[in-house]
Amino acid sequence: MVSIALYKNVLKQALTANASSLLISTMSEPRTELIYHHIDSMNITKYNHFVYKSASHPRPTLVTWQSLRHHSSLVSRHPDASSEHHQKQQQSHLHRISTVNLLRNIFLGKVFTSPFLFKYGVACLSKIANSRSAILDPDKNAVLRALIKPMIYDHFCAGTNKLEIKKTLDYLKTMGFEGVILIYSREIPAMPVEALNELEPLTQDEDIDIWRDGNVKTLDMVEPGDYVGIKFTGAGPRVAQALAKDRDPPQQLLDAMSAICERAAAQGSRVWIDAEQQVFQPTIDRWTVDMMRRFNTNGQALVSLTLQAYLKSARSTVENLLQQAHTENWTLGIKLVRGAYIGSENRTLIHDTKIQTDGCYDSIAADLLTKSFPGFGKQDFPNVELFLAGHNSESIRKAYTLYKGLLQKGETPSPIKFGQLLGMADDISCELLAMGEKAGKQADKDASAPMVYKCMNWGSVRECMHYLVRRATENQSAASRMESTVGVMQKELRRRMGF
Incomplete structure (x- = not known):
């Protein structure tokens, strides 16, 4: 029941614009991501919000305007006309995705970009993946299967x-x-x-x-x-x-x-x-x-x-x-x-x-x-x-x-x-x-x-559990890319609903 309530809450949030921190990245590797908060292209003092995090950089590293400009092909900026135009193009492309998959993208995106939900969600998935108990076997436990299969398994498998x-x-x-x-x-x-x-x-x-x-x-x-x-x-x-x-x-x-x-x-x-x-x-x-x-x-x-x-x-x-x-x-x-x-x-x-x-x-x-x-x-x-x-x-x-x-x-x-x-x-x-x-x-x-x-x-839900844990971890580690994707999906959902 908690997951159903959460799903409804995500749908409600999907219909409202999210103007919080913009996360920009296209990195799919675990533990590596670019995070850029509230970029103001006219205010150089705000560039200290640019953080590079990786296993080899445990502390934040500031990036200058010159180096950022040099690598502009690798980092998106917000706001600018080209970015807005590209987002509109992305929305028009998303008409191919079924509404069920669109909603599931938004739901999982909210989970993966929420530290609290992600921490406990992945802990539960890992427990199930590594357990030998029949109670935690989604192929034998019908209730567990009913939760995992439509919300997670069907999305990735x-x-x-x-x-x-x-x-x-x-x-x-x-x-x-x-x-x-x-x-x-x-x-x-x-x-x-x-x-x-x-x-x-x-x-x-x-x-x-x-x-x-x-x-x-x-x-x-x-x-x-x-x-x-x-x-x-x-x-x-x-x-x-x-x-x-x-x-x-x-x-x-x-x-x-x-x-x-x-x-x-x-x-x-x-x-x-x-x-x-x-x-x-x-x-x-x-x-x-x-x-x-x-x-x-x-x-x-x-x-x-x-x-x-x-x-x-x-x-x-x-x-x-x-x-x-x-x-x-x-x-x-x-x-x-x-x-x-x-x-x-x-x-x-x-x-x-x-x-x-x-x-x-x-x-x-x-x-x-x-x-x-x-x-x-x-x-x-x-x-x-x-x-x-x-x-x-x-x-x-x-x-x-x-x-x-x-x-x-x-x-x-x-x-x-x-x-x-x-x-x-x-x-x-x-x-x-x-x-x-x-x-x-x-x-x-x-x-x-x-x-x-x-x-x-x-494979069976049980056989795919380790794969699902890896996909969840990869999505969360690329939180900036996920945040951007969720935003585009939200706009497409609002378009379909006439908002």
Whole structure:
């Protein structure tokens, strides 16, 4: 009953303008955000309200007007005419979102941006996710399920079964999305790396069999052009042990991946390998390159790896991948993200500031699109397929503008696709869809029309609980972006209700 009352209260607030502190950010990484309170573009003394917070900057850092102007492409200002014009454009794009999803966006946005509600809400979700009690199992407790599924699960996840997933996918296709990335949400409980030493290899690992069957079932639910997301550690603790120790994959896992990739190729779908913590990532990259070397030989990227731009090594990783793809003549598939493990990673491996991460992300995207990565000419540049996955609107707009400009000049940039997580950054997704319509996608399949995807997990409510906790944490840590999104959603709701 408390949640229903809260939902009604949020709806009431949604119909009133919120003129409180403006929070501006497009960062999706935990513990990193830009906060800018009550900006007055004519009063330089108010710039001491600009705060940069990150794990490497525990105390506020003042930013001068000159440095702020220098990085104006990364930080929005308020108020100005261009910002107001962009917000009006965003509102017009949001007509695609159902009213139910619009209300849920506003409700969850209020929760994630309220320190009190977020603290206790995530504590409850974490308790449920880590409990083995049947009382706290949403798959067994009907009351708990009735609270979690419609308010949280349905917002971020595709469904618990084939029928629910089809309904979600059909809804997204009617909105105009090119396709989806569907990920089987089964997770193995986290284990300390030291504990992995105690595991003995098995001739037949049941965890790998369950993982394989779940991913094959995922393939059954997607269509040609869609992606299946793969997380190697979901195959069990023995696979995690091999990753942590930089060993070759177990033969059983190789056989499973061969079956998954061959099935995906036969039905016209694709596979991407998710990034994970750095204790596993170097081996994940090595295994993924082996698969790209085998399956990406016909001019297309059946398999793509995930590159995290917040890592200081990101550009050198791209250079090494390009060199291998060029030398061995296969297509390099890259899903470019900022990164999602900043809270648990070795901080020295990660860029010191958000601006550095943004710069790394944008420069990699630009160099791959223009085929001008240092050390390679356009004539010897390998085939690359780029998927920009992210919730930073500035980076997305920059990349699409560059891509469209290259096409207009008669050049042939590397193919590009865009994607956001289900339940997040719907304003950015809708803006991209509107760009596609403007480019004449429905009429003549204009090559400059962006191909937009939504990424989502599926599984039982219980299986998805850890995923839901991560999504809640990510949304709250990017509170400024969330605040801006809620404001746009509120205006769209008022428009629909005639206010």
